[in-house]
Amino acid sequence: MFILITGLLLGGTYALIALGLNLQYGVARIMNLANGEMLVAGGFAAFWLYTAGQVNPVAALIVIAPVAFVANWLIYRFMLQPLVKRAKSRGALEVDSILATFGMSFAFVGIMTWAFGGGYFNYAFLAQPLEMFGSSYAQNRVVAFVLAVVIGGALWLWLTYSRVGLNLRAVAVNPASASLVGVDVRRASALAFALGGAVTATGGALVSMFFTLDASVGVLFTMKALIIIIMGGVGDVRGTIVAAVILGIAETAVARLVDPGLTLAAAYLLFLLVLLFKPAGLFGKARG
Amino acid sequence: MYRRTFTQLAAAAVALAAGAGMSLAQDTIRMGAAAPQTGPLAGGATVTHWPAVRLWVHQTNEAGGLQVGDRRMTIELVEYDDQTNPQQAIQAAQRLATQDQVDFMVAPYSTGMNLAAAPIFAQLGYPMITGTAVTDQQPALAQQFPNMFFVLGRTSVMAEDTAHVLVGMRDRGEIGNRVALVNVADAFGIEMAGISRGVLEENGFEIVYESSYPLGTQDLAPVIDGAKAATPDAFIAWSYPGDTFALTDQAIVQNFAPHVFFTAVATAFPGYAARFGDQIEGVMGMGGVNADDAAFQAFAEAHMEFAGQAPDYWASAATYATLEILGQAIEATGSIDRATVLAYLQDRSHEYETILGPVNFNENNDNERYWTVGQWQDGVFRGIAARGRDGAVAAELFDGWN
Numbered sequence: 001m002f003i004l005i006t007g008l009l010l011g012g013t014y015a016l017i018a019l020g021l022n023l024q025y026g027v028a029r030i031m032n033l034a035n036g037e038m039l040v041a042g043g044f045a046a047f048w049l050y051t052a053g054q055v056n057p058v059a060a061l062i063v064i065a066p067v068a069f070v071a072n073w074l075i076y077r078f079m080l081q082p083l084v085k086r087a088k089s090r091g092a093l094e095v096d097s098i099l100a101t102f103g104m105s106f107a108f109v110g111i112m113t114w115a116f117g118g119g120y121f122n123y124a125f126l127a128q129p130l131e132m133f134g135s136s137y138a139q140n141r142v143v144a145f146v147l148a149v150v151i152g153g154a155l156w157l158w159l160t161y162s163r164v165g166l167n168l169r170a171v172a173v174n175p176a177s178a179s180l181v182g183v184d185v186r187r188a189s190a191l192a193f194a195l196g197g198a199v200t201a202t203g204g205a206l207v208s209m210f211f212t213l214d215a216s217v218g219v220l221f222t223m224k225a226l227i228i229i230i231m232g233g234v235g236d237v238r239g240t241i242v243a244a245v246i247l248g249i250a251e252t253a254v255a256r257l258v259d260p261g262l263t264l265a266a267a268y269l270l271f272l273l274v275l276l277f278k279p280a281g282l283f284g285k286a287r288g
Numbered sequence: 289m290y291r292r293t294f295t296q297l298a299a300a301a302v303a304l305a306a307g308a309g310m311s312l313a314q315d316t317i318r319m320g321a322a323a324p325q326t327g328p329l330a331g332g333a334t335v336t337h338w339p340a341v342r343l344w345v346h347q348t349n350e351a352g353g354l355q356v357g358d359r360r361m362t363i364e365l366v367e368y369d370d371q372t373n374p375q376q377a378i379q380a381a382q383r384l385a386t387q388d389q390v391d392f393m394v395a396p397y398s399t400g401m402n403l404a405a406a407p408i409f410a411q412l413g414y415p416m417i418t419g420t421a422v423t424d425q426q427p428a429l430a431q432q433f434p435n436m437f438f439v440l441g442r443t444s445v446m447a448e449d450t451a452h453v454l455v456g457m458r459d460r461g462e463i464g465n466r467v468a469l470v471n472v473a474d475a476f477g478i479e480m481a482g483i484s485r486g487v488l489e490e491n492g493f494e495i496v497y498e499s500s501y502p503l504g505t506q507d508l509a510p511v512i513d514g515a516k517a518a519t520p521d522a523f524i525a526w527s528y529p530g531d532t533f534a535l536t537d538q539a540i541v542q543n544f545a546p547h548v549f550f551t552a553v554a555t556a557f558p559g560y561a562a563r564f565g566d567q568i569e570g571v572m573g574m575g576g577v578n579a580d581d582a583a584f585q586a587f588a589e590a591h592m593e594f595a596g597q598a599p600d601y602w603a604s605a606a607t608y609a610t611l612e613i614l615g616q617a618i619e620a621t622g623s624i625d626r627a628t629v630l631a632y633l634q635d636r637s638h639e640y641e642t643i644l645g646p647v648n649f650n651e652n653n654d655n656e657r658y659w660t661v662g663q664w665q666d667g668v669f670r671g672i673a674a675r676g677r678d679g680a681v682a683a684e685l686f687d688g689w690n
Contacts, residue, residue: 135542211506211534216328260508
């Protein structure tokens with residue numbers, strides 16, 4: 001039971017880390033290597049609001065998410081759209097966006113180091129135990145998990161049942177055909193990118209409740225997010241959540257039953273198996 | 289045509305001005321410093337390295353500079369970010385030597401970066417007094433790089449002393465002999481865990497839980513759960529900052545409270561106390577200082593005032609001391625000639641007055657007097673074990689997360 005719950009909590013954390021990138025990569029086709037930095041920025045914002053203003057990190061999301069949405073929309077509009085316009089093919093856009101966002105990640109690290117210094121950031125919020133089934137779990141992780149479920153569920157419902165969500169899914173499947181049936185691909189992409197950034201920053205704010213962050217730590221999150229969205233299937237919210245939970249439970253089980261030193265090996269083994277047997281990811285559709 | 293002439297003239301003027309600046313600049317000593325401002329070790333360097341270095345420069349200049357022969361010379365500090373990248377550290381040292389033509393260099397931050405930069409320091413002939421390099425390779429290194437000095441101590445001794453603290457407590461009947469031993473899976477963690485395991489087993493301790501976890505892991509609930517299930521008397525973790533915080537956090541959440549709770553790097557950071565408050569009373573960690581010593585207290589106060597943050601209770605003072613040693617060697621020789629200063633440092637009969645207390649170097653360029661284990665007592669991280677230093681206080685039992 002301990003393994004299952006700890007694994008679920010960890011899976012929730014992973015889902016928070018990866019959901020935003022999935023939107024950005026799946027719909028807007030931007031392989032955003034600065035994703036982890038956006039996450040850390042969200043965490044720093046939560047840290048700052050908490051320590052300077054005693055604002056509860058969950059309440060702080062009301063500010064952090066919209067700000068991140070606008071910031072990411074601007075980034076897309078002014079830095080990435082020129083790449084989209086000139087890209088001749090999907091492959092070209094991916095290469096260009098990888099290079100551009102790779103550069104951006106360094107710029108973000110520089111800005112955050114300048115603004116916050118290079119030190120470690122953490123704070124104690126809901127770091128008390130919660131008793132469930134005879135074991136204790138950190139309350140902040142439980143809160144983050146619940147919010148991950150809420151965010152993931154809301155995203156999935158919205159993508160599945162709303163008109164705008166339908167547009168986004170159409171773009172994710174095939175941008176060229178989507179524009180033929182009257183979807184404004186450019187707007188849909190910008191929306192997806194901005195929304196993805198907002199989700200990532202939200203994840204960062206939640207993760208900062210229990211992770212020690214510093215300005216340079218973002219790349220670790222980017223790597224984790226990449227594995228999860230590729231495992232889950234690009235452009236599919238369900239896939240990301242399922243992959244995140246599987247990864248969380250597998251890592252926890254290996255750490256507790258075998259050896260904590262093998263968690264990374266277990267994660268990559270799973271990743272390899274998925275790639276071998278479902279190359280498009282758990283929920284991905286093979287592209288023609 | 290005219291434009292070209294003008295450009296040439298301007299260039300000549302700039303060169304002249306630069307030349308004039310150079311001759312005037314004889315009243316300043318140029319010091320170069322390359323250490324992490326970004327990258328994985330930036331967090332530690334921001335706590336330990338940079339404020340101590342800048343504080344020493346600031347204080348020295350406030351006091352009118354160093355007395356070099358019959359002149360007072362102030363310090364000019366040139367800083368580079370080595371991005372926690374050994375290649376960058378080497379390039380930065382080269383650039384400092386050739387481009388910025390600094391007179392002396394501050395040794396980099398962390399064992400790894402110091403080892404990476406050692407060959408280039410030696411090749412360029414700069415004294416390298418390290419304040420954050422802990423290794424067991426001192427004799428070999430000192431042989432290979434006679435310009436390299438070590439202030440912070442040896443890894444094996446720290447691992448041994450940590451084990452000996454447990455042995456002492458067991459022999460006094462304060463704890464039993466069940467130990468949980470975990471470590472971060474990199475060179476540091478593996479080496480430290482190996483040494484402490486050896487000492488503990490020799491002394492009849494039983495290792496009831498042993499595991500390692502990958503570098504960068506912060507999800508350590510399974511590790512704490514496993515350790516707790518083994519019901520140890522003592523928990524020892526050779527950990528790095530991120531995992532030090534995460535292990536402590538999880539131990540509090542799962543109420544895992546053995547009689548000894550030890551985490552390694554960052555336990556002595558002021559941020560550790562800021563994060564956990566008085567819950568950490570009795571937690572042990574790597575390093576330590578004589579917190580009651582007037583020199584350390586004056587340093588801590590100045591550090592707080594200058595950098596807006598407290599020093600850590602371990603390597604901050606050692607980093608500051610490396611510059612005190614360099615400054616004293618420069619003043620004693622009355623010269624900013626590197627070879628002269630290096631020869632002075634290599635003369636083992638010299639002793640330096642530092643905030644750590646007196647320091648001298650043995651035949652391996654090694655300082656033999658340093659702190660090895662500390663413990664949070666009444667909100668202060670006090671040294672409980674040391675080699676050759678006075679002021680160690682008695683180890684206390686950890687009586688739970690209150």
